[in-house]
Amino acid sequence: MNVAVIGGGYAGMAAAVALAGRGITVTVFESAQQLGGRARGVTYQDTQLDNGQHLMLGCYHQTLRMIEQVGGNIEQDFLRLPLQLDLHGEFSLKAPRLPAPLHLIEQLAIRVGWQKTPSNSLVMLVALLTAQGLSFSERLNAARFMLTMRSMNFRLANDINVTELLAQHGQDAELTQKLWEPLCIAALNTPIHKASAQVLLNVLRDALNRSRADSDMLLPRIDFTALFPQRAANYVKLHGGKVCIACGVEALRPLEDGMEITTASGTTRFSHVICAAPPAVAAKLLRPIAALAETVAQIDSLEHQPIYTVYLQYPAHVTLPNAMLGLHQRYSQWLFDKGRISGQHGLLAAVISAEGIHQELPQEELAQKVIAELREEFGVAEQPAWFKVIAEKRATFCCSPNLHRPLQQTALPRLLLAGDYTAGDYPATLESAVLSGLKCADVVIMQRGIM
Numbered sequence: 001m002n003v004a005v006i007g008g009g010y011a012g013m014a015a016a017v018a019l020a021g022r023g024i025t026v027t028v029f030e031s032a033q034q035l036g037g038r039a040r041g042v043t044y045q046d047t048q049l050d051n052g053q054h055l056m057l058g059c060y061h062q063t064l065r066m067i068e069q070v071g072g073n074i075e076q077d078f079l080r081l082p083l084q085l086d087l088h089g090e091f092s093l094k095a096p097r098l099p100a101p102l103h104l105i106e107q108l109a110i111r112v113g114w115q116k117t118p119s120n121s122l123v124m125l126v127a128l129l130t131a132q133g134l135s136f137s138e139r140l141n142a143a144r145f146m147l148t149m150r151s152m153n154f155r156l157a158n159d160i161n162v163t164e165l166l167a168q169h170g171q172d173a174e175l176t177q178k179l180w181e182p183l184c185i186a187a188l189n190t191p192i193h194k195a196s197a198q199v200l201l202n203v204l205r206d207a208l209n210r211s212r213a214d215s216d217m218l219l220p221r222i223d224f225t226a227l228f229p230q231r232a233a234n235y236v237k238l239h240g241g242k243v244c245i246a247c248g249v250e251a252l253r254p255l256e257d258g259m260e261i262t263t264a265s266g267t268t269r270f271s272h273v274i275c276a277a278p279p280a281v282a283a284k285l286l287r288p289i290a291a292l293a294e295t296v297a298q299i300d301s302l303e304h305q306p307i308y309t310v311y312l313q314y315p316a317h318v319t320l321p322n323a324m325l326g327l328h329q330r331y332s333q334w335l336f337d338k339g340r341i342s343g344q345h346g347l348l349a350a351v352i353s354a355e356g357i358h359q360e361l362p363q364e365e366l367a368q369k370v371i372a373e374l375r376e377e378f379g380v381a382e383q384p385a386w387f388k389v390i391a392e393k394r395a396t397f398c399c400s401p402n403l404h405r406p407l408q409q410t411a412l413p414r415l416l417l418a419g420d421y422t423a424g425d426y427p428a429t430l431e432s433a434v435l436s437g438l439k440c441a442d443v444v445i446m447q448r449g450i451m
């Protein structure tokens with residue numbers, strides 16, 4: 001067996017590591033000069049940035065496990081924070097430490113076996129009921145919504161959009177704007193009137209309802225290429241594989257007993273191909289293969305959503321009150337203080353997810369809006385020495401209701417598809433990318449058993 005992986009993003013590198021770890025010969029082809037894809041390190045003005053500020057959650061179990069498998073150390077690589085949604089001066093929700101009696105009841109429940117781990121649902125109910133910036137009836141309403149969703153096992157009979165779900169459960173405008181909308185945009189990168197309620201519930205189920213550590217927010221202290229893809233490449237090479245950078249795949253051809261790949265340096269035969277390129281590239285490579293027409297149609301029907309990150313380098317003494325905090329009804333949806341996260345003092349990042357009026361502004365003007373917001377909200381009077389706007393126009397697929405995402409297994413048994421856009425419970429995230437890569441590797445490993 002020799003497997004080609006097209007694309008050195010999180011999906012492709014997860015697949016490559018899983019295969020190499022099982023002794024299967026693997027070759028990764030990456031078209032760019034560096035690994036990481038949509039989660040990659042970027043250097044600007046001698047400063048280490050990413051193509052966009054990312055956030056991971058404690059429930060990204062497979063991504064965290066893979067980072068450890070290739071030599072990472074989660075506690076050193078990340079700043080771990082308990083879940084906190086803070087819209088500066090407008091709203092604040094924090095996962096509390098349970099008061100002593102509740103904590104003891106929970107410990108007892110674990111000891112007698114009623115419960116396996118500290119459950120987060122009680123913590124989340126307390127968090128909702130004690131949130132600041134909402135009236136008592138709004139807080140009660142939010143808690144009731146979570147309880148109802150829990151009683152339904154976070155499953156809807158029919159998928160609808162998030163606006164409709166919230167309206168059905170009496171979540172008013174204030175509650176929506178301060179809690180559910182920022183949460184939905186952060187999780188699904190899709191505006192609530194277009195977003196799948198079922199996928200949002202999948203995220204709430206896994207992040208808020210299970211173990212307490214699952215809802216933790218993890219902010220990387222190192223860049224996204226160094227965090228996993230580069231370490232993964234070292235791991236693959238150590239296990240006898242190859243990683244070819246700046247080596248894009250131009251064509252794919254099915255053979256009777258394998259697949260043929262064409263790059264600028266020639267044509268090579270493989271027993272299997274895992275295509276982990278972004279959706280537009282995957283569609284282009286698959287289009288000439290008649291048997292894959294349905295898969296190509298599914299990929300073509302996906303729409304995309306942008307994410308903009310504005311990095312600003314202020315003098316080293318400039319800080320924000322928290323490592324991460326949101327703004328209500330501003331251009332900057334979430335602000336990150338890189339000084340607090342990775343020791344890059346004075347470096348701030350403003351993230352603007354999903355479509356919106358910010359897309360109509362020239363980048364210089366957008367940066368000036370963010371600078372004005374930092375001045376008005378936090379009194380940052382200085383001008384930054386530089387700023388850098390990174391606009392990822394096709395950051396993720398638009399996570400709308402009832403999407404038919406292509407399966408990892410295609411009509412050709414030797415060609416598999418990995419990537420955040422392929423079938424799965426989650427929206428486009430690092431975890432969905434990694435999960436898809438692992439699924440493809442599992443299929444190949446199973447086929448080895450019967451070959």
Ligand SMILES: Cc1cc2nc3c(=O)[nH]c(=O)nc-3n(C[C@H](O)[C@H](O)[C@H](O)COP(=O)(O)OP(=O)(O)OC[C@H]3O[C@@H](n4cnc5c(N)ncnc54)[C@H](O)[C@@H]3O)c2cc1C
Pocket residue numbers: 006007008009010011012029030031032035036037038039051052053054055056247248249250276277278281307308309392394395396418419420421428429430431433
């Ligand atoms: C700005 C931004 C912020 C984000 N924030 C978050 C976040 O906070 N949390 C989160 O979980 N997710 C976040 N995401 C989403 C996350 O980054 C993606 O879901 C994930 O990186 C997708 O990985 P992938 O491997 O599926 O695809 P990609 O990363 O797109 O990897 C595909 C790879 O294929 C390569 N390639 C393309 N063409 C070819 C070819 N012809 N031959 C060979 N290789 C090719 C590409 O260069 C790329 O390296 C964010 C995304 C962006 C853009």
